[in-house]
Amino acid sequence: MMGDVERNVGAVRRLEEAYAARDYDTVRTVIAPGFTPHTPGSEMMPAGVEGCIAANEGGFSFFPDKRVEITDLFGDGDRTVAHMRMTGTNTGAGVDWAGLNEPTGKAIDLDWIQIARHDDEGRIVETWAQMDSPKMLVQLGAMPAPEGM
Amino acid sequence: MSTPQENAATCREFVQRVFNEGDISFAEKMLSDDFVDHSPPPGMSGDKTAAIQTFRAMQQQFPDGRSEILDVVASGDKVAVRARMTGTDTNGFIPGMPATGKPFSVETIDVMTFDENGQNTEHYGIFDVPAAMMQLGLMPAPGGG
Numbered sequence: 362m363m364g365d366v367e368r369n370v371g372a373v374r375r376l377e378e379a380y381a382a383r384d385y386d387t388v389r390t391v392i393a394p395g396f397t398p399h400t401p402g403s404e405m406m407p408a409g410v411e412g413c414i415a416a417n418e419g420g421f422s423f424f425p426d427k428r429v430e431i432t433d434l435f436g437d438g439d440r441t442v443a444h445m446r447m448t449g450t451n452t453g454a455g456v457d458w459a460g461l462n463e464p465t466g467k468a469i470d471l472d473w474i475q476i477a478r479h480d481d482e483g484r485i486v487e488t489w490a491q492m493d494s495p496k497m498l499v500q501l502g503a504m505p506a507p508e509g510m
Numbered sequence: 511m512s513t514p515q516e517n518a519a520t521c522r523e524f525v526q527r528v529f530n531e532g533d534i535s536f537a538e539k540m541l542s543d544d545f546v547d548h549s550p551p552p553g554m555s556g557d558k559t560a561a562i563q564t565f566r567a568m569q570q571q572f573p574d575g576r577s578e579i580l581d582v583v584a585s586g587d588k589v590a591v592r593a594r595m596t597g598t599d600t601n602g603f604i605p606g607m608p609a610t611g612k613p614f615s616v617e618t619i620d621v622m623t624f625d626e627n628g629q630n631t632e633h634y635g636i637f638d639v640p641a642a643m644m645q646l647g648l649m650p651a652p653g654g655g
Contacts, residue, residue, distance in 0.1 A: 401638050435585040442583050442590040474619045489592055491619045491636035507552035507605040
């Protein structure tokens with residue numbers, strides 16, 4: 362079982378490297394064809410792995426200098442958990458949310474946590490993720506900082 | 511030396527006793543004295559005292575609040591818990607926003623770190639704030655403005 366967990370954890374690392382390089386041939390091998398996301402907003406994306414690719418391209422269109430760092434990664438059974446940190450500057454397109462139709466030129470620095478389920482070959486078949494998106498709206502100036510922040 | 515399975519069991523008991531039964535004393539026992547919350551509510555520090563205050567505040571904000579565990583992943587000194595939190599926004603659930611009296615149902619993911627005695631030393635958690643704000647009518651849906 363330990364070998365499987367190491368393989369799954371390696372798949373998450375390979376996926377983030379492929380997203381950074383916009384290497385979508387690799388993305389299509391790491392994510393299973395029938396992939397199902399359970400991430401808020403994913404219902405607005407194309408189905409399966411193509412939705413992941415569209416989301417990554419969307420990220421680069423908003424934040425051309427986007428960088429993702431895995432700050433914590435572990436696995437158990439068929440699950441992996443990744444805590445990630447994304448930084449970037451909104452010099453591309455507007456994020457098209459909360460009235461942000463134009464680029465703000467502002468920098469973001471926010472976290473998300475992703476739980477993934479892997480198949481018998483280590484490919485990712487399902488993900489559940491939460492992103493600290495209110496922090497992004499505050500950093501982009503669309504929302505006032507809550508008191509004391 | 512606490513095992514990942516023991517730490518996972520502690521997290522399950524924490525959700526049941528603290529969130530579902532309102533027994534804050536379990537949190538006082540489970541959190542180490544040097545506990546650090548890396549995602550405290552706005553305006554709160556991340557220490558143990560503040561965390562206990564936050565648990566008490568949650569009981570005030572949504573007294574009917576419940577958390578149902580959907581997934582637990584434990585490895586080494588870490589435990590991740592995915593859960594669904596439901597309740598009624600009775601006394602102001604979203605920081606800085608007025609109470610709406612409306613129900614909400616959102617997913618949460620929390621990652622806890624444990625020491626060798628099985629005490630919780632660190633926490634990082636995110637819940638689906640945009641979904642909650644949309645359900646409470648405090649924010650339009652994406653694409654809708």
